[in-house]
Amino acid sequence: MTIEARYGVPTVALHTDKFDRVVRAVAAQNGMPGLRQAFVPQPVMGKTAAELRAYVDGPDAITKRPVMQEVIEGLTRPFADDDGPAVEFDRSTPRLVAPDTEENLHRLFLDNDWTDKLPIVLPTEERVAAMLAATRRKPDEVVGRMRPTHFREAWEYTVEKVAVNAVMAGAVPAYFPVILALAATGVSARGSSSSSLATMAVVNGPVRHEIGMNVGTGALGPHNHANATIGRAYGLLSQNLQGGSTPGITYMGSMGNNYAYNSVTFGENEERSPWEPFHVQHGFRPGDSAVSVFTGCRSTAFTLGLREKHWREHVRNMFRGMDPHTPPTLLLDPITARQFVDRGGFLKKDALIDWLYDNARMPAGEYWDYQLVQNYIYPRATFGEEPWASKLKAAPDEPIPMFRREDIHVVVVGGETNGYWRIMGCAYQKTLPVDAWR
Amino acid sequence: MGAHDTRTVLNPVGFPPKITRKALAPRLDTLHGKTVYLVDCRFDDSDVFLEQMQAWFAEHMPAVKTVVKPISSVYLNDDPATWEEIRARGHAAIVGVGH
Numbered sequence: 001m002t003i004e005a006r007y008g009v010p011t012v013a014l015h016t017d018k019f020d021r022v023v024r025a026v027a028a029q030n031g032m033p034g035l036r037q038a039f040v041p042q043p044v045m046g047k048t049a050a051e052l053r054a055y056v057d058g059p060d061a062i063t064k065r066p067v068m069q070e071v072i073e074g075l076t077r078p079f080a081d082d083d084g085p086a087v088e089f090d091r092s093t094p095r096l097v098a099p100d101t102e103e104n105l106h107r108l109f110l111d112n113d114w115t116d117k118l119p120i121v122l123p124t125e126e127r128v129a130a131m132l133a134a135t136r137r138k139p140d141e142v143v144g145r146m147r148p149t150h151f152r153e154a155w156e157y158t159v160e161k162v163a164v165n166a167v168m169a170g171a172v173p174a175y176f177p178v179i180l181a182l183a184a185t186g187v188s189a190r191g192s193s194s195s196s197l198a199t200m201a202v203v204n205g206p207v208r209h210e211i212g213m214n215v216g217t218g219a220l221g222p223h224n225h226a227n228a229t230i231g232r233a234y235g236l237l238s239q240n241l242q243g244g245s246t247p248g249i250t251y252m253g254s255m256g257n258n259y260a261y262n263s264v265t266f267g268e269n270e271e272r273s274p275w276e277p278f279h280v281q282h283g284f285r286p287g288d289s290a291v292s293v294f295t296g297c298r299s300t301a302f303t304l305g306l307r308e309k310h311w312r313e314h315v316r317n318m319f320r321g322m323d324p325h326t327p328p329t330l331l332l333d334p335i336t337a338r339q340f341v342d343r344g345g346f347l348k349k350d351a352l353i354d355w356l357y358d359n360a361r362m363p364a365g366e367y368w369d370y371q372l373v374q375n376y377i378y379p380r381a382t383f384g385e386e387p388w389a390s391k392l393k394a395a396p397d398e399p400i401p402m403f404r405r406e407d408i409h410v411v412v413v414g415g416e417t418n419g420y421w422r423i424m425g426c427a428y429q430k431t432l433p434v435d436a437w438r
Numbered sequence: 439m440g441a442h443d444t445r446t447v448l449n450p451v452g453f454p455p456k457i458t459r460k461a462l463a464p465r466l467d468t469l470h471g472k473t474v475y476l477v478d479c480r481f482d483d484s485d486v487f488l489e490q491m492q493a494w495f496a497e498h499m500p501a502v503k504t505v506v507k508p509i510s511s512v513y514l515n516d517d518p519a520t521w522e523e524i525r526a527r528g529h530a531a532i533v534g535v536g537h
Binding site: 002003004005006007008009010011012013014015016019023028029030031032033034035040043044045046047049052053055056057068071072075076077078079091092093094095096097099100101102105109114122123124125128146150153154155156157158160161164165168236240241242243371374375376378379380383385 | 477
């Protein structure tokens with residue numbers, strides 16, 4: 001779209017057929033509904049040269065006309081009049097839904113893909129007003145903008161719009177400042193990636209106890225109203241405020257992701273952690289309340305405790321089971337956190353992260369051959385971006401770090417019923433204050 | 439409240455931006471004698487695919503000069519140097535293979 005519109009070069013965009021609706025929608029929302037596009041079968045990945053030549057020689061996967069005919073005509077066929085000059089037009093979202101019975105409204109919300117397919121609380125004016133009373137912010141104040149992918153337009157939303165989604169999720173007003181802070185991140189919990197990613201939200205500071213969040217036994221769910229509904233609200237507000245999360249149009253996750261039901265939302269167990277809280281690591285005071293968001297939650301490794309003889313090998317093995325494109329965040333029960341102190345001498349969280357960085361390694365040849373590394377890291381390495389450019393110089397059998405040190409994180413959570421712990425593959429995005437939204 | 443009583447509820451959907459329709463580039467009269475850039479978005483073996491498309495042009499439309507050009511980084515980043523090169527040295531572009 002950039003080459004066509006900004007640089008004036010006639011262009012045809014090639015896609016796989018599974019993406020026909022989404023790419024046409026993106027082109028239209030970018031003001032180019034007439035953008036010329038052609039479609040080959042999915043997948044391209046892993047096909048031989050001969051198989052891909054058959055794609056070139058074969059029909060367009062959507063129109064069934066020869067794909068090269070679509071390409072050549074796309075570059076040479078003049079536009080009809082309706083593909084004409086630049087114009088601007090508005091779209092609007094009404095404040096209210098047309099009055100109806102409760103049964104019909106529930107059906108409408110379900111049919112419009114405004115829910116996560118579980119029952120919701122209807123956002124009546126009374127309920128939304130009660131939610132709004134939990135913040136000093138004005139209902140029409142803009143909170144932020146959000147979009148499901150890099151290429152899509154960002155939609156805007158107000159405090160009232162966030163409140164509507166908080167009510168739908170079953171949240172109570174006391175939770176609203178945390179939900180507003182999540183909305184203010186602008187980080188979508190309904191990313192459209194075909195990898196089926198979800199988010200994780202970690203709450204720190206006094207607000208955890210003020211609103212009864214669970215940081216101990218069963219914190220990751222489903223056993224606490226605040227954890228459950230704040231996380232659900234984050235998902236609902238994401239899909240509705242960014243303009244949808246509908247499979248085939250605004251959501252392309254191939255398998256979907258159960259983590260998305262409540263965005264892995266919990267409080268850190270600061271009181272039982274041997275280290276400083278996560279938000280303090282990121283510039284907040286211990287008495288501040290804050291929420292941190294992580295994206296790309298797909299992979300999880302787990303084990304029990306740290307064995308005296310081979311704990312180092314066991315941790316390395318866990319890393320080697322993860323895709324190196326997605327960095328690790330360790331979710332440690334307090335028992336295991338103290339074991340890392342006792343076994344490894346990691347009195348500071350930073351010391352543990354240093355060790356993890358040094359020990360999460362794999363041979364360079366294997367690293368660079370991962371498909372996601374090829375897609376997202378190798379191009380940046382070839383463009384000279386560090387640290388990947390230096391990694392590219394390693395011999396194929398040389399062990400190289402799987403992750404950047406700054407991408408490795410540690411959070412303490414759990415009720416010490418045992419020393420189970422997990423590595424969540426996810427990328428830390430940002431930490432925002434909750435207090436600013438009270 | 440009865441099952442047939444109506445209720446008024448708020449719409450949960452955010453506010454989309456205005457759409458500004460953009461004019462597309464004029465099409466070429468012919469590709470004969472022209473340079474077409476095959477832009478590799480560096481995603482899921484798209485390089486292998488575009489090499490096959492280049493071979494197709496060589497066999498079926500030899501008067502078309504094709505240049506396979508990988509973008510400079512990942513597709514998430516803008517790449518003005520590549521776009522400028524295509525505008526300066528090319529007449530048309532085929533970009534692929536996106537999802």
